[in-house]
Every structure is written in C-alpha cells, then in structure tokens.
Amino acid sequence: MTGSERFEKRRQALERLFKHLPVRSRIAADPIEIPHRYKDPREIEISGFIAAVLAYGRVDLFKACIDKILALAEGGLYNYLESFNAKRERPRFEGIYYRFNTEQDLFDLMLLISRIVKKYQSIGTLFQKLYQSKDCDIGPTLSRFIAVLREMLPSKPSRGLSYLLPSPASGSACKRLNLFLRWMIRNKDGLDFGLWKTIPPAKLVIPLDTHIIRISQYLQLTTRKSPDWKMAKEITAVLRQCDPLDPLRYDFSLCHLGISGACPVKQEAKKCRICVLQEVCFARSD
DSSP: OOOHHHHHHHHHHHHHHHHHSSSHGGGSSSGTTTGGGGHHHHHHHHHEEEEHHOSOOOOOHHHHHHHHHHHTOOOHHHHHHHHHOOHHGGGGGGTTTTBBOOOOHHHHHHHHHHHHHHHHHSHHHHHHHHTTTTSSHHHHHHHHHHHHHHHHSSSSSOHHHHSSSSOGGGOEEEEEHHHHHHHHOOOSSSSSSSOTSOOOOOGGGOOOHHHHHHHHHHHOOOOOOOHHHHHHHHHHHHHHHOOOOGGGGGHHHHHHHHHHHSSSSOOOOOHHHHHHTTGSSSSOOO
C-alpha cells in the first residue's frame, strides 16, 4: 500500500467516525454542556472560558465546582462581571474550591475575567485583537493572550492559578485553552459556537487530552512521546491533511470514542471488531 493510499484510508475512517458519533447525545458528558446553557454570546464566551480552564479531572466534579461559581452570578453572568466588586465578592467564594485550585485561585480567575470585560468588553475582543493572520497557527496568539492576562493579575499568580493559564511559549500543550478556542472559533454546527469570525478554524490546534493522545498513537498520528505543544501540532498537522479548512472537526469524535468506553485503554476484541477505525488502528485486538 502506498503512502497516499494509507492516507486516504485513514481519512475515510475518520470521516466514518465523524458521521457515526451522535454528537447531541454526548454533549452532556462534555464540559461544552455548560456554555450550551446560555443564549447571550457574551455569556456563552464567559461560561465557556470558565468551563474550559477548569475542565480537568472527573467531569461530574469539575462541573459541580463550576455550577457553584456560576450560581454567584445573580442577574446574569455578563452583568455580574461587568459590575464585579472584589471586596464585596471575595467572601462569597468561601468554600468554593476544586482539587488544587483554592477559593483564592477561583476568585482571582473571576476577578481577571471581570477586568477583561471592563477593559475590552469581552474575551473575544481581546483575543482577536492579538491575532495575526501571518501566524501559522493559533499558538503565537495564545501566547500573547496569556501574557496579557498575567499582566492583568493583581499579583504573581499562585501555582494553582498558573495551572489554569498555561502558555505555548513554555511548551505546554494548553489542552483546556485549545478546547475553549475550538468552541469559540469553529463554525457553529450544533456543537461549537463559531463566535470569533476573524480567526479561521484552520489555525486551531487540537486539545491534547489523554484520550486524544492514546487514540492518536493507535492511529500513528504522532510519533512523539511527550504530551506537549509539539505533539499537539503534529497531530493537528495530520488532521489538517484530512480537512485543511477544519482540522478539529474530528476532535470531539476522537475524544468521545475514548470517553464513552468504545475504545478502552485495555483493548477488547469485541469492541475493536465493530470500531469504525479498526482498519487504520495499529493497536486493535483481533
């Protein structure tokens, strides 16, 4: 089999996966469910940012924390942040924490978002202002964005807050921020929102979670071992060959193949035999 034949076989398998997965039924098991609760684009954006940066660990646990934060926003999320008063709001965060993110971390995160809203009107306004079309992908813009956010913090960020605001400049895969960018930039399709029109989806880089890493290695989309920015770019480059304009179209399907248990860590012959990717998977169990 020639290289072009292998590529076409893989592309067709990814297309089958994309068409096979019932997206709507999987949204509830994904952090994107949180911004789907909102109608106002400004609140979709804000809730999406909060949901994405805190999307680590078990879905039910981080959603419970996010729900507590969002419950503070009486009168609407955007209005709450537009009129955010640090002295008034700090006591309301007592008892709200998630794993190694303390209540101070979560308060500082909301204070930061409120400063963005007050200065730039929205997260999207700031991010798109920093975007340069000459960049080969979204990485340089994301690095500039994180640099601006860190400058807006009242003090040096704690270790927990720094974890929520990684940068490609330091080599991080920036999984959760790339997830947020996918939601905001990919065209509206019932899953993602397509709110940021000035940035083409072709510039996105895949959110590198454990399922994407594992399944990408099964499909030989990457030769790298370390889950860093370079691995994310390498996987994205292969997906971009399959769909140059929208490489992250396959992200949700690949990720939920793992989340759903259809592709378990320990291969099961029964599941492998019915998998739409079996012909291009190098880890399948026969």
